[in-house]
Amino acid sequence: xxxxxxxxxxxxxxxxxxxxxxxxxxxxxxxxxxxxxxxxxxxxxxxxxxxxxxxxxxxxxxxxxxxxxxxxxxxxxxxxxxxxxxxxxxxxxxxxxxxxxxxxxxxxxxxxxxxxxxxxxxxxxxxxxxxxxxxxxxxxxxxxxxxxxxxxxxxxxxxxxxxxxxxxxxxxxxxxxxxxxxxxxxxxxxxxxxxxxxxxxxxxxxxxxxxxxxxxxxxxxxxxxxxxxxxxxxxxxxxxxxxxxxxxxxxxxxxxxxxxxxxxxxxxxxxxxxxxxxxxxxxxxxxxxxxxxxxxxxxxxxxxxxxxxxxxxxxxxxxxxxxxxxxxxxxxxxxxxxxxxxxxxxxxxxxxxxxxxxxxxxxxxxxxxxxxxxxxxx
Numbered sequence: 001x002x003x004x005x006x007x008x009x010x011x012x013x014x015x016x017x018x019x020x021x022x023x024x025x026x027x028x029x030x031x032x033x034x035x036x037x038x039x040x041x042x043x044x045x046x047x048x049x050x051x052x053x054x055x056x057x058x059x060x061x062x063x064x065x066x067x068x069x070x071x072x073x074x075x076x077x078x079x080x081x082x083x084x085x086x087x088x089x090x091x092x093x094x095x096x097x098x099x100x101x102x103x104x105x106x107x108x109x110x111x112x113x114x115x116x117x118x119x120x121x122x123x124x125x126x127x128x129x130x131x132x133x134x135x136x137x138x139x140x141x142x143x144x145x146x147x148x149x150x151x152x153x154x155x156x157x158x159x160x161x162x163x164x165x166x167x168x169x170x171x172x173x174x175x176x177x178x179x180x181x182x183x184x185x186x187x188x189x190x191x192x193x194x195x196x197x198x199x200x201x202x203x204x205x206x207x208x209x210x211x212x213x214x215x216x217x218x219x220x221x222x223x224x225x226x227x228x229x230x231x232x233x234x235x236x237x238x239x240x241x242x243x244x245x246x247x248x249x250x251x252x253x254x255x256x257x258x259x260x261x262x263x264x265x266x267x268x269x270x271x272x273x274x275x276x277x278x279x280x281x282x283x284x285x286x287x288x289x290x291x292x293x294x295x296x297x298x299x300x301x302x303x304x305x306x307x308x309x310x311x312x313x314x315x316x317x318x319x320x321x322x323x324x325x326x327x328x329x330x331x332x333x334x335x336x337x338x339x340x341x342x343x344x345x346x347x348x349x350x351x352x353x354x355x356x357x358x359x360x361x362x363x364x365x366x367x368x369x370x371x372x373x374x375x376x377x378x
Contacts, residue, residue: 030055030062030310035377038329038370039077039307040066047312050078056097057117060126063308064118068376072303073144075127077135077325078310079317091258094139095128096146103299105292106148106212107155132325135332136355138202142172144358145205148212149173155212155289156280157228163197164208166230166272171206172199172361178225182265188233190269196230204361211282214292214299215365221282227274233263301366305333306373332357333368 030049034041042059049055060074100114100123114123127143134140149155151162158165160174166189169175180192194200208224210216235241245260247253262270286292292299307329311317331338338355358368 030059032062032066035066035374036326037373038326038333039309040373041309041311041317043311045313047314050080050310050312053097056126056128059308059310060117060119063306066378067306067373068378069119069122070304070376071306072122072124072300073127073147073305074123074125075129075140075305075307076310077129077132077307079132079315079321080130093130093134093137094143096143097126097128098147098150099123099125101147103148103214103293105286105290106214107153107289108148108150109152132321132328135325135328136202138172138199140332141202141205141356141358141361142198145172145209145213148214149209153289155208155285156224156226157276157278158196158226159228159230160196164206165196166191166227166274168225169206169208170194170203171209172203173209174198175206178222181225182269184265184271187273187275188271189227189230189274190265190267190271192269202356202361204356204363208282208285210362210365211292211296213362213366214294214296215301215362217296218282218286218292221285224280226278226280227272228276228278230272230274233271233273234261235263237261302369303366304369306376307370329370331355333359333370335359335364335367 029046030042030044032040033043040063042062044050044055044059046055049058056076059076063074098108099117099119100112101108101110102112104110114120117123117126125144125147127140129135129139129143146162149162154161156164156167156169158167163173164171164175167175168178168181168191170177174194174196176191176194180194182190184190192200205213205215207216207221211218211221241261242256245257247255247257259270264270294300309317309322309325334357337360338357358366
């Protein structure tokens with residue numbers, strides 16, 4: 001995990017400057033400007049704090065100047081008006097930095113880098129979201145699952161480490177529904193509308209994900225069809241195809257739309273190729289990773305999180321955005337189904353879709369607690 005390695009080794013650079021008299025502590029530029037019941041507002045003068053790992057560390061440390069080490073996950077929501085952080089790359093709207101792990105048999109190694117971000121003993125991870133919409137479009141569910149599934153160790157064979165690739169896992173970290181798989185012959189397949197690295201919209205966690213998180217026993221995980229060397233089948237990049245697939249405007253103007261470049265079958269579903277097919281059962285997964293410890297009867301199922309709204313000098317937060325995001329948090333952490341369908345509107349379209357919150361996505365087994373934040377003020 002390159003990010004974590006650089007993150008750990010760079011601690012001394014962030015924490016102090018070496019000089020004749022010792023270390024000079026660098027004061028963080030981010031500043032808490034508002035304390036509320038289910039969020040904290042932090043303002044920074046540097047736009048780079050929204051995109052760099054050092055900025056993320058400074059924001060974490062500013063949070064812990066005011067709050068106790070009582071949270072399993074910090075969730076940063078960046079108020080960036082175009083909804084994109086261009087430094088993250090095309091279609092990247094969320095990130096997870098795993099900070100600490102003591103569980104075994106999950107695909108994640110045991111480590112502890114909590115002090116780097118200001119947590120002495122509890123923090124497990126820091127989620128970064130490029131906008132408030134990512135609370136409900138599946139990105140937050142996706143990033144939370146990275147507490148247990150990372151690129152440090154492969155769970156099933158895949159070309160997409162830390163994700164499910166071209167397999168029938170059908171979870172927040174990618175894969176397709178088993179009943180959608182079509183064998184097109186000559187090593188070509190399609191499997192409906194899916195992505196190898198993320199869910200198709202907001203869906204419940206898969207059985208494999210539920211097992212790795214410690215929420216169900218291994219006996220509930222079905223066999224998994226895996227294309228070990230799966231890859232998309234691309235169209236020939238002719239001038240006509242390039243012109244058709246070029247993104248015309250926005251922060252990624254001039255780049256090529258990946259979905260447009262992939263060949264499709266007669267029903268419009270993308271085609272992938274594979275020559276190495278295998279069927280994985282849960283016994284093979286357990287043999288590979290070791291048994292999960294603690295098991296589903298003793299694992300953590302209640303998580304306390306803190307939502308941190310982050311603005312910079314170029315992007316402020318309006319009262320309407322603030323109220324909307326607070327309601328998103330209430331619905332996402334509720335121990336009940338979402339009360340109604342939510343609308344996500346951009347300049348061109350309004351999309352209606354069914355939304356799963358964390359409680360629903362975990363089949364009512366796991367919960368998030370975000371309220372009563374002020375009880376943890378230092």
